[in-house]
Amino acid sequence: MRPAHSASLEFDYPDERRARIVERAVAVEVGEIDDARSGASVERDGTTVVITVKAGDLVALRAGMNSWIRLAETAESVSQAGDRRARSA
Template sequence: MPSDTLSSHDIQLEFEYESGERATLIERSVQQEIGEIEGDRTRTTIVRDGSIVKIHVEADDLVALRAGLNTWCTLIEVAERCSER
């Protein structure tokens, strides 16, 4: 999933769910944040592959990567909690 731009640092997170339906719900919940919370130093893509949601974060530096990682993990956590209700 790397983009055409060069970045110094990147990470791919994978979240596996019990069904493709739950993964779709989680993906759709966080997908809308793409472009809304990204800064000049990070880029993020989200894809779903069956029951797995993959988030790829690219950053220009480690501080931006850590911030992006924290942001997306928190968004996933909130989406998971909300989908359990």
């Protein structure tokens, strides 16, 4: 794939622990959901997780962005549910 388009998503968290949890949860998907039209990378800088999607065309970029947003949202939801459960135990 020769990426002609790219976009980055930045997710900011209240603390490094939450950012690390989300980053580790989504980073395992790098290379797994990539295809011939798009790919992604995941990085964390303190409390910010940055997901960069690169694609050969705009349709693939949109699809990739949607997939990575859903992955990050799911990781956030599961992390928050785990925190709530730990507090109530």
